[in-house]
Amino acid sequence: MEDIKKVIDNFKFKGNMTDCKIFGSGHINTTYIVSYNDNGKMHRYIIQKVNTNVFKNVDELMDNVFAVTSFLREKIKANGGNPDRETLHYIRTINGDKYYKSKNGSCYRAYRFVENSKSCDSVDSPEIFEKSGIAFGRFQKYLSDFPATTLYETIPNFHNTIWRFENEFLPAVKNDMKNRADKCREDIEFVAERKNDCSYLVDLIENEKLPVRVTHNDTKLNNVMFDEDTNDAICVIDLDTVMPGLALYDFGDAIRFGANTCAEDEADTSKVAINLEYFGAYARGFLKEAGNSLNQCEIDNLAFSAKLMTLECGMRFLTDYLNGDTYFKTDYPEHNLVRARNQLALVKDMENKMDKMVDIIKNI
Numbered sequence: 001m002e003d004i005k006k007v008i009d010n011f012k013f014k015g016n017m018t019d020c021k022i023f024g025s026g027h028i029n030t031t032y033i034v035s036y037n038d039n040g041k042m043h044r045y046i047i048q049k050v051n052t053n054v055f056k057n058v059d060e061l062m063d064n065v066f067a068v069t070s071f072l073r074e075k076i077k078a079n080g081g082n083p084d085r086e087t088l089h090y091i092r093t094i095n096g097d098k099y100y101k102s103k104n105g106s107c108y109r110a111y112r113f114v115e116n117s118k119s120c121d122s123v124d125s126p127e128i129f130e131k132s133g134i135a136f137g138r139f140q141k142y143l144s145d146f147p148a149t150t151l152y153e154t155i156p157n158f159h160n161t162i163w164r165f166e167n168e169f170l171p172a173v174k175n176d177m178k179n180r181a182d183k184c185r186e187d188i189e190f191v192a193e194r195k196n197d198c199s200y201l202v203d204l205i206e207n208e209k210l211p212v213r214v215t216h217n218d219t220k221l222n223n224v225m226f227d228e229d230t231n232d233a234i235c236v237i238d239l240d241t242v243m244p245g246l247a248l249y250d251f252g253d254a255i256r257f258g259a260n261t262c263a264e265d266e267a268d269t270s271k272v273a274i275n276l277e278y279f280g281a282y283a284r285g286f287l288k289e290a291g292n293s294l295n296q297c298e299i300d301n302l303a304f305s306a307k308l309m310t311l312e313c314g315m316r317f318l319t320d321y322l323n324g325d326t327y328f329k330t331d332y333p334e335h336n337l338v339r340a341r342n343q344l345a346l347v348k349d350m351e352n353k354m355d356k357m358v359d360i361i362k363n364i
Contacts (some may be wrong), residue, residue, distance in 0.1 A: 004020060004148065007047065008034055011094065011100065012064070013043070013045055013091070013110075015037045015043060016038075018035045019035040020033070020035070023046065023131070024293050028050075029049060029050055031046060031047070031270060032046070032047040032048075032049065033046055036255075038063075042222060044112075044115065045110055046113050046269075049106055049107070050107045050108070052105075055154065055240060058099060060154060062090075063210050064152055066240050067151065068143065068146070068151070069089065070143075072087040076168055085235065087235050088110055088111045091111060091112065092203065103117060108280075112210045114155050114237075118226050119221075119224070120221050120222060120224075122228065123221050128189050128231070129221070129259070130252070130284055130287075131226065131232060132224045132285065133254070133282040133284065133285025134233050136251075137237045137255060138290070139216060140247050140286075140290040141303040143294045148212050148215075148295060151242065152243065153244060154241065158217060159197070159246070160202060161197075161217075161308060162195075162198040162199035164312060165191075165195060165198040165315065169191060169319045170325050171320070172322040176322060180321060180337075184321070188298045188333055190344050191314070191315050191344070194347075197311060198308075198312075200304070201308060204297060204301070206318065208274050209297045210246055210298060211245070211295065212245065213247050214245075215244070216236060216239070216244060217245060217250065217253075218238055219250045219254035220254075220258075223236060224236055232277040246269065247290065247298055248298060248302065251283075251286060251302055251306070252306045252307075253276070253309045254282060255282060255305075256313060258278060258282060259306070260273075261273045264313075264339055264342050265338055267341075269341055270344035272342055274306070274357075275354065279359055283360060287361075302361050307347055310343050310348045311345050314341075314344040314347060317340035319338040320336045321336035321337045
C-alpha cells in the first residue's frame with residue numbers, strides 16, 4: 001500500500017495533520033479523511049485515490065470537475081449562498097496541478113470536507129426524496145448557462161439509449177455467448193418492442209427541441225449531502241460522471257432509483273411498482289429549483305424520462321446477463337436477470353400509470 005502521508009504532503013492543506021483514516025463506503029474510489037489543526041482551528045479534507053480502471057483519462061475527468069465546481073462557486077456567491085458548503089471545493093497540489101500522480105501511476109485528488117453534513121443511503125420518506133430533488137434541481141438551475149459542450153464526454157454514449165439498444169443489446173441477443181437467451185425470451189421481446197422509446201429523446205436532441213446540458217449522471221440519494229441539524233439538502237457530490245447530456249437523464253434516473261417500491265434486485269416482480277407519492281415529491285423539489293430554467297419540451301417529457309431510464313437500465317442488466325455478467329458485479333448466476341426483470345416490471349407499471357405521472361407534473 002502506498003504511503004498516504006507522502007501523498008498528502010503534495011497538497012496545500014492548512015496547519016498540522018492530526019489524523020488520517022479510511023472514510024466512506026464507496027465501491028469505486030479509495031477515500032481518506034484527513035484532519036488538520038491550524039492554530040487551534042480544525043480543518044478536515046477528503047483525499048481520494050481515483051480508480052483508473054474505471055476512469056481511464058484522469059486529466060479530462062478533473063478538468064470537468066474543476067470547471068463545473070468553479071462555475072458553481074460563482075453562481076452560489078451571486079445568489080447569496082455559501083460556496084464552501086453548497087458545492088465541493090477541490091484543492092490543487094503544491095505544484096498547482098488538479099491532482100497528484102505518484103511514481104507508481106496512482107492518481108489522487110483532494111477537496112474540503114463538508115462540515116456538519118451527512119448522507120443517506122435509502123429513500124425512507126417522500127420528504128427526504130423531495131429534498132434530494134431540490135439539490136439536483138438547484139444543480140441544474142445554477143449550471144443552466146454553463147457551456148455543456150465544452151466538457152469532456154468521460155463515458156461516451158452513456159445515456160444514448162438507442163445506441164445501447166443497437167450496439168450492445170441486439171449483438172448480445174444474437175451472439176448469446178452463454179446460451180442464456182432461451183431463459184429470457186419474453187424479456188428480450190419486451191425490450192425489442194420498445195425500440196422506438198429508445199430513440200425518442202435522441203431524436204428530440206437532433207431536432208433541437210431538447211438542449212444539451214451539464215448532467216450529473218448518478219443522481220442517487222447518497223450523492224446529496226444533508227445538514228446534520230436541519231436535514232436540508234446542502235450540496236451534490238460525486239461529480240466523476242459530470243458531462244454533457246439531458247436534464248431528463250438525471251431526473252429519470254433519480255425516479256428509477258428512488259421511487260421504486262422495491263430494491264432493484266427484488267426477485268418478486270409482483271412487489272415492483274412506482275410510488276407516485278415519491279414521484280410527486282421528487283418532481284416538486286426538482287421543479288421548484290430547476291423549473292424556470294427548463295424549456296417546455298423538457299418539462300413535458302419528465303414523466304417519460306423516468307420510464308426510459310428504467311428501460312435502459314433493465315436493458316443493460318439483460319445485456320450483461322446474456323454476455324455472461326462481465327460488467328455488473330453479481331452475487332449469484334441469475335442476479336442480472338432478476339435485476340432486469342425488476343426494472344422491466346417497473347417500466348410496465350410506469351406505462352400503466354403514465355397518465356397519472358404526466359398529470360402530477362402538470363399540476364406542479
